[in-house]
Amino acid sequence: MIYPIVIYGSPMLRKVSEKIAKEYNNLDVLIKDMFETMEVSDGVGLAAPQIGKSIRLFVIDANPMAEDDPSLEGFKKAFINPKIIEQTGDKWGFSEGCLSLPEIREEVERPAKIRIQYYDEDFNFYDETYDGIKARIIQHEYDHLDGVLFVDHLSPLKKKLLKGKLNNIAKGKVAAAYSTKIIK
Numbered sequence: 001m002i003y004p005i006v007i008y009g010s011p012m013l014r015k016v017s018e019k020i021a022k023e024y025n026n027l028d029v030l031i032k033d034m035f036e037t038m039e040v041s042d043g044v045g046l047a048a049p050q051i052g053k054s055i056r057l058f059v060i061d062a063n064p065m066a067e068d069d070p071s072l073e074g075f076k077k078a079f080i081n082p083k084i085i086e087q088t089g090d091k092w093g094f095s096e097g098c099l100s101l102p103e104i105r106e107e108v109e110r111p112a113k114i115r116i117q118y119y120d121e122d123f124n125f126y127d128e129t130y131d132g133i134k135a136r137i138i139q140h141e142y143d144h145l146d147g148v149l150f151v152d153h154l155s156p157l158k159k160k161l162l163k164g165k166l167n168n169i170a171k172g173k174v175a176a177a178y179s180t181k182i183i184k
Contacts (some may be wrong), residue, residue, distance in 0.1 A: 001033045003051035004179035005099045007168025012049055013019055014147040019081045020055045023125045027096045031121050034059045041178040043099045045137050047144030050100050052183055056081045060140035062134065069133055077124055082118035084142055085127075087104055087111035096150045102176035106144045108153045110139050136164055 006012050020027070030053075038046035044065060047058040058079050062072035089112030097105040113131040116138060120126065130138055140150060151159060151166070168174060170181055 001036070003033060003037045003119070004181040005037070005041060005172065005175075005176070005184055006050050006170075007054050007100050007102065007169055007180045008149070008166055010100075010181075010183040012052055012054060013144070015045075015049065015054050015151060016147050017049055017054045017056045017145040020057060020102075020108040024055070026119060031057070031059060035061060035076075041099050044162075045141040046099065047141045049144050049147075052181075056125075056145050058082070058144065060137055060141060061163060063139060065133065072133060075134060077143070078121045079116070079138070080123070081117040081123070082116055082142055082145070084114050084116050084139070087113070087139075088115075089113040089131065094133075096136075098140070099151065099176075099178070100132075100144075100152055101151065101166075101169060102174045102180065104151070104162060104164070104169075106151065106154055106158060108140075108150050110136050110153075114138060116142075 003087045034046050037051060038059060038061060044062050045058060048055045060077060062075040066073040089107040091111055092109040093109050095105050096108045115129045117127045143171045151162060
């Protein structure tokens with residue numbers, strides 16, 4: 001099933017998501033559907049709040065970026081109940097976009113390295129360290145679980161300059177190449 005992407009202006013994107021249990025109904029189907037939704041939307045990450053589910057789950061498939069960064073080849077996984085334990089290294093900027101903020105890309109500063117604990121789709125526990133683009137993608141998706149969007153990391157001036165675009169998205173006045181919705 002392909003889900004419509006919940007876009008900016010939806011209170012759902014500002015909620016802190018709830019942990020999920022191993023017995024979560026049809027979790028395997030949901031994860032499969034999230035990967036499929038992300039793929040048809042041309043994303044490299046998708047968090048459950050972006051499809052209207054306030055649960056601590058996100059998926060990543062960075063294979064589309066592997067041509068520019070071969071270390072991303074095969075980086076495809078689900079993160080259930082993740083917890084970033086540590087963020088280290090110098091912050092570095094990179095142009096980020098978000099399926100929930102169509103037509104907006106801005107440079108965001110994030111720490112270079114993270115340590116994260118999470119469960120995979122079979123509820124196997126992991127404690128791993130990532131750096132570079134992998135760390136950035138994880139941090140971006142993790143933010144969604146805490147009700148944070150990448151524009152929240154921008155300077156007040158940048159936010160002010162984007163206000164018109166953000167208001168248009170919140171009113172549904174946006175041309176995304178994928179299905180979108182606003183949840184009030």
